[in-house]
Amino acid sequence: xxxxxxxxxxxxxxxxxxxxxxxxxxxxxxxxxxxxxxxxxxxxxxxxxxxxxxxxxxxxxxxxxxxxxxxxxxxxxxxxxxxxxxxxxxxxxxxxxxxxxxxxxxxxxxxxxxxxxxxxxxxxxxxxxxxxxxxxxxxxxxxxxxxxxxxxxxxxxxxxxxxxxxxxxxxxxxxxxxxxxxxxxxxxxxxxxxxxxxxxxxxxxxxxxxxxxxxxxxxxxxxxxxxxxxxxxxxxxxxxxxxxxxxxxxxxxxxxxxxxxxxxxxxxxxxxxxxxxxxxxxxxxxxxxxxxxxxxxxxxxxxxxxxxxxxxxxxxxxxxxxx
Numbered sequence: 001x002x003x004x005x006x007x008x009x010x011x012x013x014x015x016x017x018x019x020x021x022x023x024x025x026x027x028x029x030x031x032x033x034x035x036x037x038x039x040x041x042x043x044x045x046x047x048x049x050x051x052x053x054x055x056x057x058x059x060x061x062x063x064x065x066x067x068x069x070x071x072x073x074x075x076x077x078x079x080x081x082x083x084x085x086x087x088x089x090x091x092x093x094x095x096x097x098x099x100x101x102x103x104x105x106x107x108x109x110x111x112x113x114x115x116x117x118x119x120x121x122x123x124x125x126x127x128x129x130x131x132x133x134x135x136x137x138x139x140x141x142x143x144x145x146x147x148x149x150x151x152x153x154x155x156x157x158x159x160x161x162x163x164x165x166x167x168x169x170x171x172x173x174x175x176x177x178x179x180x181x182x183x184x185x186x187x188x189x190x191x192x193x194x195x196x197x198x199x200x201x202x203x204x205x206x207x208x209x210x211x212x213x214x215x216x217x218x219x220x221x222x223x224x225x226x227x228x229x230x231x232x233x234x235x236x237x238x239x240x241x242x243x244x245x246x247x248x249x250x251x252x253x254x255x256x257x258x259x260x261x262x263x264x265x266x267x268x269x270x271x272x273x274x275x276x277x278x279x280x281x282x283x284x285x286x287x288x289x290x291x292x293x294x295x296x297x298x299x300x301x302x303x304x305x306x307x308x309x310x311x312x313x314x315x316x317x318x319x320x321x322x323x
Contacts, residue, residue, distance in 0.1 A: 029060055029062040029089065033064045033065070033088070033089050033090075033091060034067050034090045035093060035254075036080050036092050037067065037068050037077060037093040038069060038071070038073075038076060038077030038078060038095075039070050039077075040068055040070045044125055044208050044209070047290070048093065048290060049252075051285065052122055052254070052275060055281055056268070056271055056275070059274065059275070060271065072105075073100075073101055073105070073162060074101065075105065077093075078092060081116065081255065081257055082109075082116065085257070086258065086260040087260065087261075088256065088268070091119070091254055091255065092116060094255040095251060098116070099304060100167060100311045101162070102308050102312065103315045103316065113301075113304065113308065114258065115257070116257070116258060117260050118253065118255055118298075118301040119253070119254040119272065120253055120254050120268065120273060120294070120296075120297065122251075122254065122272065122293070124249045124251040124252075125252070125291070126225060126232070126250075126289060127165060127204050127207065127224065127225040127249065128206075128210050128214065128224050128225070128230075128233065129202065129204055129223045129239065130203055130204075130221050130222070131202045131203075132195055132196070132201055132202075132219065133217070133220055135201050137222070138220070140223045140241075143202075144178055144242070147176075147178040148177070148179075153181070154179075154180050154181065155202070156173075156180040156183065156201070156203065156204075157195055157203045158184050159185060160184050160185060161321075162315070163184075164204075165203065165206070166182065166184065166204075167248065167315070167320075168204040168248035170182075171314050172225075172239060174317065176243050180202065183200055188206065189209075191205070192213070196218055206250055207289035208290060211233070224236050224238055226238060230289060230291070231286055231291060232289035251307075253295075253300055254272060269297055
């Protein structure tokens with residue numbers, strides 16, 4: 001998808017030559033800032049937004065108010081920010097669906113890469129491949145062998161069609177050469193409930209949602225989907241250790257309407273990265289299996305482009321369509 005790279009580079013070049021917007025950026029912020037989250041409260045996106053929002057409130061001297069606007073796989077919240085004034089007072093909690101939805105949805109009222117200015121990455125979140133204890137596989141290689149011997153009989157749950165767990169599972173199926181039956185749910189919670197009950201056999205779940213079940217022995221962790229082992233689950237291998245080249249992560253960051261003054265973007269990036277380096281906030285994130293990840297606005301923009309290309313290819317190859 002070379003068009004994505006050309007588009008990003010053109011926008012980055014435009015930002016470098018745009019007017020500085022000193023008048024609008026001077027003294028920012030002078031009133032509360034809204035942080036739109038495209039998910040309901042209590043999930044990983046909401047937790048990351050509230051932790052970072054609290055930090056930014058202290059650093060900016062104005063309250064950062066988290067506003068949950070779920071719907072259409074985060075598209076509702078994204079559209080609110082796309083249509084907001086580019087003055088730094090409406091921000092977006094950006095996450096993996098931003099990269100997925102560009103291909104998954106045939107018609108959107110926005111172009112994410114064009115319409116949302118990247119501010120900063122916050123963190124990446126390991127996804128854990130977990131199985132019910134009844135599955136006769138203690139390791140990932142054993143699971144692959146088991147799945148091949150029982151082709152089409154092993155049920156893989158997900159938080160829904162096009163969710164990061166679904167696509168991580170589809171990527172695994174493609175690269176490991178296994179046939180798992182996808183069973184979509186309306187959220188990660190219901191999928192976990194059925195996995196615990198043995199109605200499905202495997203789930204690619206975010207580490208924060210599954211870690212206590214793993215620690216209690218109610219679920220068995222076979223591998224994490226990140227390139228490196230998780231700090232929260234250091235004894236669990238990566239899928240890439242057995243399936244070379246595999247990597248799938250969930251991630252969080254901040255964005256703003258395109259046209260937001262560069263000084264405001266840079267200020268928010270600086271304060272966000274300061275939070276990710278703060279020992280107390282960093283420890284809080286890590287305790288929740290959320291691993292801080294600092295980037296410049298340009299680095300985060302390129303990361304979003306790369307993720308959009310990657311998941312677009314998986315969606316097209318697997319023939320994933322919204323029902």
